[in-house]
């Protein structure tokens with residue numbers, strides 16, 4: 001392998017091609033390798049990292065590898081990224097503490113008498129849970145395990161039930177806190193605190209959109225989301241439903257206040273707030289009598305797995321973008337896009353479409369790491385506000401968890417479903433929710449204050 | 461065949477053991493963060509070492525757990541096309557793409573990170589802060605983490621080799 | 637705005653008409669971000685090199701993070717991953733504390749002192765020696781005038797005031813001196829400075845001179861300004877060049893590179909000072925910033941503490957001692973001159 005590379009490097013070094021042409025060829029090689037590797041099923045991290053190191057080596061020999069390595073080292077030195085393992089730890093403690101269980105039990109009885117009321121409960125609990133957890137896995141799995149069996153047993157249309165669990169569970173990574181927003185903000189050099197608040201209104205709008213859809217569709221087709229039967233409702237008296245809902249709301253509210261509140265109030269940086277949140281969740285687990293040394297140990301192990309998954313991709317992407325930038329790839333692509341004369345909104349539309357399409361095949365982190373290095377410089381030349389752009393992108397990225405064939409939410413939900421329900425049901429169920437996400441994304445693009453108002457309120 | 465199995469089982473046990481130990485580092489990061497918050501916010505005595513230490517622990521943590529993540533199949537791939545091939549071809553594809561991507565990635569970075577560490581160690585390089593902590597421990601962890609990843613990569617490739625041999629044997633049996 | 641005169645004068649120089657010289661393209665990394673005032677100096681330098689070589693020696697600027705982070709640039713240039721890099725030596729104090737003196741000093745030099753010391757009084761040798769130890773050539777690009785001072789949320793009129801605050805202070809030596817003075821210093825990235833001041837994460841902080849501070853709009857969140865900037869009375873930014881890359885240049889390009897650096901240094905000195913003057917007026921007259929100062933006793937204590945900090949470092953690090961003594965030797969040379977020129981040497985206000 002090394003011998004082949006050394007030969008090739010010699011050829012490249014000896015080639016009397018003008019620098020520009022060679023650069024373009026190497027950039028094409030970089031992307032060509034990436035596509036081949038992805039299609040052939042290699043892990044995303046190694047495809048990006050391998051392509052970066054190979055092309056870096058071809059272009060400059062050993063210094064090319066140094067570029068890749070120092071980019072990885074830079075990635076390890078980022079204080080704001082420390083928030084990621086802390087938010088993962090927090091989510092794992094929280095899942096073990098079973099905070100969401102009691103809340104869902106009470107709220108589903110409270111809203112049960114309505115047509116589609118159970119669905120409403122799913123979205124509401126998902127939204128509250130989303131404001132306490134920063135990773136998608138925790139929220140989809142928790143909501144799926146809690147609500148899917150209940151939804152199916154209550155006679156909900158399976159595709160609708162699957163769709164709402166996918167959509168509701170995915171909110172966890174849009175509504176702050178979120179490791180996705182931490183990574184995006186960190187890459188785009190936008191304050192993580194600001195991007196948290198910029199994503200708040202889009203996230204809540206999605207939640208509202210889902211609720212409206214559920215209410216309307218269950219009104220038109222009452223058999224899709226039947227109300228709870230009187231016998232079942234009798235299991236929990238009204239008073240207990242109300243007090244149970246309120247009491248079970250307290251722990252998540254404490255967490256929301258502690259984490260988002262401390263960022264909001266300037267008491268702590270997002271990294272520190274993530275630490276505070278992790279500690280709170282651990283205390284909650286103790287309070288709910290779920291703590292054991294085994295539980296602590298399992299949480300640490302799960303945190304290591306999720307964190308490793310995120311950072312190995314970031315390492316690979318760092319090597320890839322380091323080499324891409326050093327080849328002036330961002331400028332070459334920017335010049336190329338600018339020369340097409342598609343204008344500001346044309347470029348924006350292309351970026352959104354590419355992110356949507358990539359979302360069908362890879363996860364959010366891969367998309368951010370491939371799309372941002374290429375498009376951010378272009379968007380800068382058009383004068384787009386980065387804060388707004390990152391928030392709109394984050395909103396659109398909600399689709400990537402749900403668009404077939406590859407989507408985290410799809411897989412998690414499929415894993416929970418009884419075998420009698422086919423994956424096609426899930427695919428069908430998510431379509432309306434994907435449309436809602438696209439509508440909300442478009443609204444945020446057309447009315448920027450939806451995104452920028454909250455962060456600007458904070459500034460003044 | 462038995463030798464292959466013995467090698468990858470040995471590697472897996474080794475990295476599993478280390479990964480479990482390194483997992484505890486996340487608690488250490490949490491502890492230092494809380495220390496920073498309490499000292500700065502409650503006692504109004506910010507310390508010069510907390511932020512450096514948080515970043516150093518974090519850097520060591522994320523690179524040292526990589527090999528463990530690879531072993532536990534935590535890394536994502538796009539398997540839309542891949543999944544359409546028969547199992548035997550999948551094993552071949554994985555061996556080939558590991559050779560194209562993972563092997564150069566590690567063969568490039570392992571020596572580069574060693575030089576990087578040695579450079580920091582011999583010159584006594586320190587962080588740019590009043591605390592002025594040495595930078596070599598983190599750079600050493602970068603090297604060690606990459607070496608562990610390389611060792612785990614050997615195990616993964618061996619597993620595919622074994623899978624390929626088994627699948628071929630089964631295929632022949634089915635035909636015969 | 638600046639190029640017209642220079643272009644006219646320079647067309648006839650070094651490599652100007654000589655088309656037999658090869659086209660050379662270099663990358664120039666930077667420790668400064670794209671929006672930073674200091675980055676424009678890097679860009680101006682690259683422009684001058686191009687003009688002096690009839691556009692045949694092209695240096696492309698990359699802002700911080702594009703090729704590598706600020707902290708990695710030193711190794712990148714030293715190893716030849718990139719040919720050159722615009723720096724502020726203080727960032728390399730982790731390699732050797734002597735680099736800090738080559739880029740900033742507490743309660744001592746003015747920008748003009750640095751300028752004179754570098755080109756006439758042995759300063760350049762110190763740069764050649766220190767960067768040479770790491771396989772690099774070095775050329776200063778600007779000697780910057782005094783920083784602003786500490787911008788704070790509530791007024792600072794004594795060292796004691798600062799002891800009750802959380803303050804961001806760059807520079808390792810300044811941090812050590814501040815600790816001796818009992819001041820709580822906190823690490824905050826420059827990009828988080830505005831928000832940290834606004835939210836009360838810190839009570840005060842320094843970034844750079846008035847013009848650069850204005851680019852972060854620090855005066856909006858910190859209406860008080862405690863001057864002068866004892867922790868950095870002057871500073872130097874420059875360009876590091878990999879030795880092998882330097883030696884591979886045709887002699888005419890080496891001459892052009894050195895001339896461009898020298899030209900940049902003079903041009904930027906006046907530009908920095910004038911910009912800081914006009915921004916100072918805006919801040920004080922239009923934006924309601926209040927300037928406070930410390931008592932003579934406090935300033936005396938600071939002076940003694942700074943000298944003590946430097947003396948201690950000289951004991952530990954011979955390279956630091958070498959640079960510090962060269963600077964102090966220049967200071968000796970200036971003594972009699974400073975005495976008799978009085979206000980005429982470095983200026984005075986008429987108090988009209």
Ligand code: NA
Nearest residue numbers: 130133172175
């Ligand atoms: Na969330």
Ligand code: NA
Nearest residue numbers: 359400403406
């Ligand atoms: Na998808």
